Amino acid sequence: MKFLILFFIIFISGCGKEEEKPAPPPPEVKVFTVETKDIPVSNxxxxxxxxAEDIDIRARVNGYIDGIYFTEGTEVGKGTLLYTIDAKELQQEVLEAKGKLSEAQTLLIHAETEVNRFKPLAEAGAVSVQRYESALANYDAHKGNVEAALARLNLAEINLGYSRVEAPISGIIGITQFKIGDYVTKTPGSLLNTISxxxxxxxxxxxxxxxxxxxxxxxxxxxxxxxxxxxxxxxxxxxxxxxxxxxxxxxxxxxxxxxxxxxxxxxxxxxxxxxxxxxxxxxxxxxxxxxILTSALVIPSRAIGELQGQFQVFVVDSENKTSLRTIKKGQQFGQFTVIESGLNAGERIIAEGIQKIKSDMIIAPQNFEFPSDTNKSENK
Missing domain, CATH: 2.40.30.170 (Efflux pump adaptor protein, beta barrel domain)
Structure with missing residues (x-):
């Protein structure tokens, strides 16, 4: 009977003990060590x-376009023929100018002959000085006519040259503003194209x-x-x-x-x-x-929380225990933020997942690598 009572007591006491479970391991959390950096601030x-050169190609004579010799949107070299403008009238103007020049030159030759003929006669007294001076004046007038006719010929030849529109620089030519058969004018100069x-x-x-x-x-x-x-x-x-x-x-x-x-x-x-x-x-x-912000304290921007207008971070002490601390943050540069006060270089903070962290937690810190693109920072 005593044996049964002892067995019953042992059985009851054994059923009353709960099986003890092992404590869960501390959570692994990314931790960043506050450091100083020289931060380049970009705007x-x-x-x-x-x-580098944008040159408008304009018509310098009147006429109809009768040829286009380039592919739009491609590179052209300096001196490349781009357009031709109907030159029939311009060629006639050159021929007319040549005829006027020839006529003026003939009259000049005749006037020079008269001067050469009257000069010795005037010196000998065979003709009056006035007659010689009149011949000399006539020569000067015809000489001026020759120069004017030559200038008109040069101008006509220049205008004829303008009927061939060439690239003034090397570059990429745009879309033509005029097609074959279109009439262009020199005043104002019709904009044919642009080369860049x-x-x-x-x-x-x-x-x-x-x-x-x-x-x-x-x-x-x-x-x-x-x-x-x-x-x-x-x-x-x-x-x-x-x-x-x-x-x-x-x-x-x-x-x-x-x-x-x-x-x-x-x-x-x-x-x-x-x-x-x-x-x-x-x-x-x-x-x-x-x-450049020299020796600025920087932390990942994602490490910062905000509560009622105050900015906070979780600091990790030497025993891997967390505590909440209020900070004053400065400018944000992409993935990181400058800290003006509240932290010191070398302190550790929670870098990610701060929503899951509470004060006085024990954590298993894991190294957080600072973003590598901090050399080019945009001021925000």
Missing amino acids: EWIGQTFG NVDPIKARFSISEKEYLSFRKDAIQEISTTGRRSLNTKVEMILSDGTVYPFEGKVNIANRQVDPSTGTLMLEASFPNPDKLLRPGQYSKIRSVTK
């Missing part, structure tokens, strides 16, 4: 591209007075090969699809005055364009570093 402006030299290509953009002063302060002043002062400030271009143009540009011209209506100054940058990717008239963003 962006809207720019438009222009050819696009390598290098220019981009013009406007900046504020304050930004311009920053350019001037940091830029290296130099006299370029063209004799103009160059700002020598490097810029890059962001195309309309968001990609960065592979060639770096340089600001080399600033306009002579600030636009009083906008308070901005126009700058011009030059970009290499060997593949002819850029064409005149394109809009893009021009980006340039305007200042």
